[in-house]
Amino acid sequence: MNRKDFIRNTSLSAFALSSFGFIVKDSDGQFTGDCDTTNDILGPFYRPNAPIRSDLTYDGLKGTKITLKGRVFKSDCVTVIKGALVEIWHCNTEGEYDNDTPEFRQRASLKTNENGEYAFTTILPGKYLNGKLYRPAHIHYRVTAPNSKELISQIYFQGDPHIAKDPWASQDKAKLRILTLSPEDIKGNLSLIFDIYLNEK
Numbered sequence: 509m510n511r512k513d514f515i516r517n518t519s520l521s522a523f524a525l526s527s528f529g530f531i532v533k534d535s536d537g538q539f540t541g542d543c544d545t546t547n548d549i550l551g552p553f554y555r556p557n558a559p560i561r562s563d564l565t566y567d568g569l570k571g572t573k574i575t576l577k578g579r580v581f582k583s584d585c586v587t588v589i590k591g592a593l594v595e596i597w598h599c600n601t602e603g604e605y606d607n608d609t610p611e612f613r614q615r616a617s618l619k620t621n622e623n624g625e626y627a628f629t630t631i632l633p634g635k636y637l638n639g640k641l642y643r644p645a646h647i648h649y650r651v652t653a654p655n656s657k658e659l660i661s662q663i664y665f666q667g668d669p670h671i672a673k674d675p676w677a678s679q680d681k682a683k684l685r686i687l688t689l690s691p692e693d694i695k696g697n698l699s700l701i702f703d704i705y706l707n708e709k
């Protein structure tokens with residue numbers, strides 16, 4: 509359903525436009541919205557069975573450390589999903605993926621806690637060539653949960669000059685996945701927040 513049809517077909521008792529879309533609370537108190545996180549390509553470097561861990565760093569790893577965190581929600585935009593499996597993978601600062609070692613470097617998965625939250629500690633990814641163009645820095649996501657559709661997506665970084673010519677990051681639907689790093693604490697550690705909204709099956 510597109511936004512116009514949705515508005516026409518819904519009897520509204522509350523309406524809110526947020527940074528990701530809109531949420532409506534109808535007369536029965538049910539929430540509905542168009543907050544669904546948009547998909548992106550899986551890419552050629554996905555490896556199933558990434559280890560369950562929140563810290564992807566290790567001694568000797570080069571790069572700027574970041575905390576990547578958020579919550580996973582149902583398509584009503586407000587109900588958190590406990591136990592959703594969040595997988596991430598990205599390249600190192602040299603633009604290389606770990607495609608064959610048992611360490612599964614820069615790859616991890618974990619389940620959301622009872623508040624729907626996940627958090628990873630990792631590094632800012634580098635860039636690699638796609639044909640003659642560098643892809644912008646990005647982190648891949650695969651998110652699954654019972655009763656929800658699988659989400660394959662990617663996040664990008666605000667200000668990245670390689671976004672404009674990238675066939676995927678430059679799409680309109682990727683706009684809400686271009687994120688801003690913020691200084692998280694007194695030590696200047698950087699964090700990135702990415703909340704995920706799944707569709708029901």
Ligand SMILES: [Fe+2]
Binds near residue numbers: 648
């Ligand atoms: Fe990639």
